[in-house]
Amino acid sequence: MIDLCVIPLGVGVSVSEYVAACQRVLNDAGLEHQMHAYGTNIEGEWDEVFAAVKRCHEVVHEMGAPRVSTSMRVGTRTDRSQTMNDKIESVELKLSSD
Numbered sequence: 001m002i003d004l005c006v007i008p009l010g011v012g013v014s015v016s017e018y019v020a021a022c023q024r025v026l027n028d029a030g031l032e033h034q035m036h037a038y039g040t041n042i043e044g045e046w047d048e049v050f051a052a053v054k055r056c057h058e059v060v061h062e063m064g065a066p067r068v069s070t071s072m073r074v075g076t077r078t079d080r081s082q083t084m085n086d087k088i089e090s091v092e093l094k095l096s097s098d
Contacts, residue, residue, distance in 0.1 A: 003073040005039035008065035022056040
């Protein structure tokens with residue numbers, strides 16, 4: 001699971017068209033993902049996820065961005081399987097008992 005934020009540089013203030021392009025890459029890759037205000041959470045197998053990140057960079061450059069800066073937080077688990085929704089539901093369950 002990763003939290004990805006791709007930032008095109010040298011393209012002006014609005015970057016929504018570049019974000020949309022990366023969302024299309026993730027859709028085409030068939031990866032489970034959830035966009036949020038400052039990035040996208042993505043789950044999947046390591047090689048597939050990082051291939052999609054690479055493709056996002058390629059697409060953003062193809063759209064005319066001379067530079068791309070990306071930040072990622074990466075998490076892996078070996079003790080059990082856990083989805084993005086599992087993590088959210090766990091916190092929501094705790095909040096509902098308040």
